[in-house]
Amino acid sequence: MSCAIFIRSYRNDFPWLDYCLKSIAKFGSGFTETILVIPSTDLDNLKTRAFNLCDVYTVQERTIGYIDQQITKLQAHHYTECDNILFVDSDCCFFKKFTPESFLQDDRPLLLKTPYSLFKAYELETGVKQDVLHWQDITTKAVGFPVEYEYMRRIPCMYDSSTLQLIEDIYPRLPEYCCNVPDKEFSEFNFIGAIAEQYHPELYTILDT
Numbered sequence: 001m002s003c004a005i006f007i008r009s010y011r012n013d014f015p016w017l018d019y020c021l022k023s024i025a026k027f028g029s030g031f032t033e034t035i036l037v038i039p040s041t042d043l044d045n046l047k048t049r050a051f052n053l054c055d056v057y058t059v060q061e062r063t064i065g066y067i068d069q070q071i072t073k074l075q076a077h078h079y080t081e082c083d084n085i086l087f088v089d090s091d092c093c094f095f096k097k098f099t100p101e102s103f104l105q106d107d108r109p110l111l112l113k114t115p116y117s118l119f120k121a122y123e124l125e126t127g128v129k130q131d132v133l134h135w136q137d138i139t140t141k142a143v144g145f146p147v148e149y150e151y152m153r154r155i156p157c158m159y160d161s162s163t164l165q166l167i168e169d170i171y172p173r174l175p176e177y178c179c180n181v182p183d184k185e186f187s188e189f190n191f192i193g194a195i196a197e198q199y200h201p202e203l204y205t206i207l208d209t
Contacts, residue, residue, distance in 0.1 A: 001107070003100035003158070004082040005034040007054070008069045011045040013090035021053045023094040030099035031086070035079050037072050039065070063179040070188035071175045077164040084109055086158045087189075103158040105205040111196055112153035114209045119150070139190040142177070143198070151193025153209060160203045163196050170195075 005024060009017050017036075024034055033055055038046060040058035057079060061068045076085050086103060103110055119130040132150050140147045167174065178186050196204055 001084065001100070002032045002082040003030070003084040003086055004080040005031050005054075005086050005088055006037075006073070006076045006079065007035065007088050007090060008037045008072045009090040010039055010065055010069070011042040014042075014046060016091040016093075019093050020088065020090055023092075024088070025053045027094040027097050028099070029097070030101070032082050033080060035076075037079065039068075062175070064184070066184050067178050067181070067186060070186060071178050073188050074164060074167060074174065074192070077161040077168075080161070083161060084158055085161055085164070086156050088156045092155055100158075103156065105207070108203060108205045109158040109160060111151065111159075111193060111204040111206045112209055113149035113151050113193060113197070113206060114153060115149055117148070135187050135190050138185045139187060139194055142186060142191055143194050145194075145198065147190070147194045149193070149197070149208075150190065151197075152187060152189040157189055157192075159192055159196060160200065163192060163200050163203065166199055167192065167195055170199075 005028070007017070007020070021034070021036075034053065035057065036054040037057045037059055039061045041061070043056075043058055046056070059068075059072055062071070073087060076087070084100065086100065116133060116136045119133050122128070123130045123133070135150060135152070136147060171177070197206055
């Protein structure tokens, strides 16, 4: 089973990216490749000393960066032929040894989820607003079926590449949808998690936190 590390970055995150890539090189093993995708307009700003530690690709931004980077992640399977993809953000820094198996359980990607009902109960009990509840209606609207769980429970996140391909097949106009959502109302990892559990539960070990 092969696995790629995938990072979507941009110029403001490059100072952190340098440490991220060096920590991957120092502590990571067993990965087929590390893929970095950045806006084509930011290539001249990429001065990280870890530049040679990854394969660099550029993309033409279609909308505001916050949404465009999510679209890129949804299309990560086009950059690799690996079975699994581990999504890492530029500001992640590894401090101990890790392999693809670190994110697997029973030989399947570990998909974490937490019931939105738990956040609602906590908000009612304490009066402390739970911003995470914002994503339930947004994700339900995007996927087209009720979503009862929050799936963005940690970074890095690992997914089976076939789940991303399935998303492309079922939602061919998803990039257009993302470009037109109001107020940045989209969450790629909540979207992928909901699809993974709905259509590909056999490919994951799903853990209710």
